[in-house]
Amino acid sequence: xxxxxGVSHRIGHAPILHDISTQLPQGRLTALIGPNGAGKSxxxxxxxxxxxxxxxxxxxxxxxxxxxxxxxxxxxxxxLGQQTAIASxxxxxxxxxxxxxxxxxxxPGPADRAKVAQALEAFxxxxxxxxxxxxxxxxxxxxxxxxxxxxxxxxxMLLDEPLNNLDMAHARGLMRRLRLMVDEGRSVGMVVHExxxxxxxxxxxxxxxxxxxxxxxxxxEVLTESLLSDLYDTPIHVGQHQGRPLVLHHC
Amino acid sequence: xxxxxxxxMTRPQTRLSRDALVLGAMALALAALSALWMFQGLGAGNRGxxxxxxxxKLAALIAVAVAVGxxxxxxxxxxxxxxxTPSIMGxxxxxxxxxxxxxxxxxxxxxxxxxxxxKFLSEMAVMTALAGLLFGTLLLRGARDLPRMxxxxxxxxxxxxxxxxxxxRILDPNEFAVVQSVSFASFNRVDVTLLPWAGAVTAxxxxxxxxxxxxxxVLALGRDPAVSLGLRHRATVLAVLALVAVLVSVSxxxxxxxxxxxxIVAGLAHGLMRTARHAVLLPAAGLSAAILLVGGQxxxxxxxxxxxxxxxxxxxxxxxxxxxxxxxxxxR
Numbered sequence: 001x002x003x004x005x006g007v008s009h010r011i012g013h014a015p016i017l018h019d020i021s022t023q024l025p026q027g028r029l030t031a032l033i034g035p036n037g038a039g040k041s042x043x044x045x046x047x048x049x050x051x052x053x054x055x056x057x058x059x060x061x062x063x064x065x066x067x068x069x070x071x072x073x074x075x076x077x078x079x080l081g082q083q084t085a086i087a088s089x090x091x092x093x094x095x096x097x098x099x100x101x102x103x104x105x106x107x108p109g110p111a112d113r114a115k116v117a118q119a120l121e122a123f124x125x126x127x128x129x130x131x132x133x134x135x136x137x138x139x140x141x142x143x144x145x146x147x148x149x150x151x152x153x154x155x156x157m158l159l160d161e162p163l164n165n166l167d168m169a170h171a172r173g174l175m176r177r178l179r180l181m182v183d184e185g186r187s188v189g190m191v192v193h194e195x196x197x198x199x200x201x202x203x204x205x206x207x208x209x210x211x212x213x214x215x216x217x218x219x220x221e222v223l224t225e226s227l228l229s230d231l232y233d234t235p236i237h238v239g240q241h242q243g244r245p246l247v248l249h250h251c
Numbered sequence: 252x253x254x255x256x257x258x259x260m261t262r263p264q265t266r267l268s269r270d271a272l273v274l275g276a277m278a279l280a281l282a283a284l285s286a287l288w289m290f291q292g293l294g295a296g297n298r299g300x301x302x303x304x305x306x307x308k309l310a311a312l313i314a315v316a317v318a319v320g321x322x323x324x325x326x327x328x329x330x331x332x333x334x335x336t337p338s339i340m341g342x343x344x345x346x347x348x349x350x351x352x353x354x355x356x357x358x359x360x361x362x363x364x365x366x367x368x369x370k371f372l373s374e375m376a377v378m379t380a381l382a383g384l385l386f387g388t389l390l391l392r393g394a395r396d397l398p399r400m401x402x403x404x405x406x407x408x409x410x411x412x413x414x415x416x417x418x419x420r421i422l423d424p425n426e427f428a429v430v431q432s433v434s435f436a437s438f439n440r441v442d443v444t445l446l447p448w449a450g451a452v453t454a455x456x457x458x459x460x461x462x463x464x465x466x467x468x469v470l471a472l473g474r475d476p477a478v479s480l481g482l483r484h485r486a487t488v489l490a491v492l493a494l495v496a497v498l499v500s501v502s503x504x505x506x507x508x509x510x511x512x513x514x515i516v517a518g519l520a521h522g523l524m525r526t527a528r529h530a531v532l533l534p535a536a537g538l539s540a541a542i543l544l545v546g547g548q549x550x551x552x553x554x555x556x557x558x559x560x561x562x563x564x565x566x567x568x569x570x571x572x573x574x575x576x577x578x579x580x581x582x583r
Contacts, residue, residue, distance in 0.1 A: 050475055074481025081475040087331040088471040088527035098472060102481040106465025145476075152480070 001026045002047060002156065002189065007056030009042055016042045017211045020056070024204070029182045030189045031198035031219070034208035035232050040191045041082065041160050043208070047189070048079030048158050061155055074102035077156035078149040082164065083142060086133060092144045093129040096120055099151030119151040122177060124170075138165040146174065150181070157181070159190040163197060175201040199223050199245045207231050220245055270524050270531050277538040284545045285309055291553065311441040312544045314453045315502045316516075320540035321460055321533050322498035323513030324520060328471045328529070329390055329491045330400060333521065334576055336513040339401075341408030342499040343508035344415070345381060349374055350433045351415040359426040367444050375452070375500040382496035387489050435507050438548050438561045442505055449501045456497050457537070463490065464529040471527060509562060511569020516540040518572060 002024035009017040017039045024030045024047075032040040045051045047058055049065050058065045060077050068076075078099070086095070096119050100112040120126045123143045133141055142165045149157055157178075163171045171194075178188050179201055192198045198205055198219065205222040207215040209231055215222050223245040228236040237248045289305050323336045330340075337343065353370075354362045389403055419430050432440075460467075469482045470491070477484050502509065520536035547561045 048479060050478055070478065070483055071481035074479065079475075079479045081479075084473060084475070086472055086476070087333075088328075088468075089521070089525075090527050094527070095472075098469065098476070098480060101465075101469055106468075148476075149479075 001061065002187075003057075003059045004043070004047070005057040007043070007046060007053070007058060009039075009046060009051070009054050011042075015211060017046075020211075020213055022206055022213050022216055024187070024189045024206070026061075026187050027182065027185060028187060028203040029178060029201060030187075030204040030206060031192045031202035032189065032206050032208060033192055033195060033198055033231070034214075037210075038208040039211040040208050044079070044158050044160050044189065044191055045081060048077065048081070049073060050079060050081055071102060074152070074154075076154055077158060078152035078154045079158040080145055080149045080160060080162060082160050083145050090133050091130050092125055092133065092136065092140075093120060095133060095144050096125070096129075096147045096151050099148040099153075102152060115151050115153055119147040122150065123147040124173075139167060139170060142166060143170060143174075150177075155186060157186065157188045159188070161191050161193055163192065163194060171197065195223070195228070195247045195249070199247055223247060270526055270535075273523055274531070274534055274538065277535070277542060281313075281538055281541050281545065284542060284549065285313075288545055288549050291549075307443045307446060308441055309545065310450060311443060311446050311505050312438065312548060313541045314446070314450050315438075315441075315505050316540035316544040317457060317537040318453050318498040318502040318505075319509060319513045320516040320520070320536035320538075321457065322495045322502070323517040324529070324532055324536045325460060325467070325491050325498075326495045327517055328467050329488050329495075331471070331473055332400075333517070334514075334573070335400060335404060336511075336517070337495050337499050338508060338510045338513060339408070340386065340404035341411050342382060342386075342496065343503045343510075344408045344411035345385075346374070346378055346500055346503040347434045347508060348411045348415045349377060351418045351430050354426055354430050355418050355422065359429040362426075362429055368448050371445050371448055371500075371504055374504070375497055378500045379493045379496040382499075383489055383492050386492050390488055390492070391485060433507060435562075438506055438544065439552070440506075445504055449505055452497060453501050456494050456501075457533075459490075460494055460533055461530070463487070463494075464533060467491070467529040468527065471529075506562075510566055511573055512540070512543075512565050514576075515565070515569045515572050516543065518576070 004020055004022050004024075007017055007020045008015070020039075020043065032044065034040050042051065046053055047060065047065070049070065053066055060073070063073060063076055065073060093116065097108065097112075097116045099119065100108055100115060104112050117126075120129050123146060125140070125144055125147055128136055128140060133144070136144070142162070146159070146162055149159070159178075162174060166174060175197055178190070182188055182203070192202070202219045205216065205219050206213060207222055207227065214231060215227055223238060225236060225238045228238065228247065232249075234249075239246045239248055288309050289302060293301060322342075326337045326340070326342075327333055327335060353365075353374075357365070385407065389400065415430070415434065419427050422430065466482060466487055469477050469480050470484070470487055472480075474484055477487075516536050516539050519539045520532050523539070524531050524535050526532070543565070544561075547565065551559055551561045551564075
């Protein structure tokens with residue numbers, strides 16, 4: 001479980017998060033939703049120690065992120081921020097192989113190579129494995145980054161808008177793979193922009209607005225018409241499709 | 252799927268051996284050049300003296316080459332781009348400023364009277380502290396902003412140079428001559444008295460960089476991925492900056508500031524090696540720098556009879572390469 005206690009955060013003078021206390025349950029796929037500027041990414045980055053924690057306490061699977069050595073944390077959780085270009089000229093296979101670094105610290109063994117091969121295979125990257133990152137499309141590079149996080153083979157995976165740049169097929173493929181990993185016992189926390197991916201695949205939803213948590217709970221309890229309309233300040237209709245909520249917001 | 256996958260797994264192996272081959276060839280070329288440097292035209296008389304003289308200079312050139320090549324690659328890794336070099340960011344201007352400051356405070360007699368080794372080592376320590384403070388702050392905050400980095404570096408460089416210039420103006424001419432001798436690059440007038448210390452420090456820095464090289468590969472991914480993979484980002488950045496400061500001190504103390512040489516060498520290393528692994532890139536940068544310096548100096552000193560100066564040619568070529576990189580937009 002990821003436990004967040006009294007976390008506040010400000011960037012410069014702008015308050016981003018106000019005294020947030022919530023939990024991401026173990027063995028579940030948790031989606032963070034909310035309008036732009038709600039503080040979803042900041043919260044995820046704080047959990048993943050990409051930003052220094054200013055106030056409050058966060059534990060991941062019992063490890064306090066403020067006191068646990070960062071290399072130890074890297075074997076417990078993998079975090080993928082919204083991706084920025086990488087300066088060094090890397091092949092896809094080399095990038096994915098970095099996911100094993102927390103485990104071997106520079107001396108990969110056969111088990112590491114096997115995990116990397118699995119991750120490449122899982123994201124249909126094997127045919128592109130020896131292409132350079134700047135020779136593939138944005139979506140393919142995004143899949144390579146996700147594959148790296150998967151190869152890290154941690155109990156927790158935190159993903160900040162992993163569906164960016166992915167086409168429908170690959171977006172669904174990614175969600176299915178994450179679902180599979182969760183069913184096998186891993187835990188996933190992700191910021192989702194397209195709400196229907198949360199509706200279709202998430203177990204647990206945390207809705208944020210203006211730096212506060214406004215609702216949390218099982219997906220079908222949170223994704224209701226009144227709540228979503230309030231959350232996004234716009235009328236939203238929620239239907240049903242194959243027993244899961246379907247959010248109609250395009251018209 | 253299967254064939255692509257097999258390709259992915261075998262490619263790195265063949266590339267590794269190709270890189271090893273290139274590195275081996277470079278080492279051989281350097282050995283040949285060194286032999287040429289040492290024994291060419293060696294007469295019958297007073298061999299010991301000539302060999303000692305040539306050997307000292309050869310060692311100094313190689314130490315400078317390794318220091319410049321490695322410091323540039325290391326700095327480019329921390330700064331996450333291929334255009335910045337320590338000298339563009341004003342590292343060596345800082346060293347010259349330190350020297351000028353010492354002359355002002357101690358006078359030329361006091362300056363030249365200082366024990367060279369003690370002076371060199373303490374300057375290096377100050378340099379490391381200052382570089383960590385200045386560039387550490389710069390790189391750990393808002394490092395992704397490349398235009399700001401370049402601008403800050405250029406401004407810092409100009410600031411250090413103009414303070415040195417100002418101090419030079421208020422000095423009396425004799426003392427200014429001392430300052431001048433340390434503020435221009437010359438491969439002809441290598442300061443051999445510092446060689447044992449500079450050599451030892453370089454060797455130590457090389458060993459440390461080698462140990463760091465797997466971490467450097469992770470650092471090169473950028474801050475977020477590096478932190479996610481459990482690298483102690485801040486500590487690693489500061490350690491690398493300290494290494495850069497030490498290596499720049501070595502090269503600047505031995506021959507003076509060389510602005511664009513590092514850029515050529517790092518560009519060569521990246522171009523020749525086609526891998527991002529520092530265990531390969533660092534030796535490649537050191538070796539190509541040594542080949543260029545020893546070969547170039549041999550050419551200018553022995554064949555062209557000092558008709559031109561290596562430092563000028565190197566700077567000219569490096570400046571052109573810098574413009575090429577900027578115009579091609581190859582700044583990452």
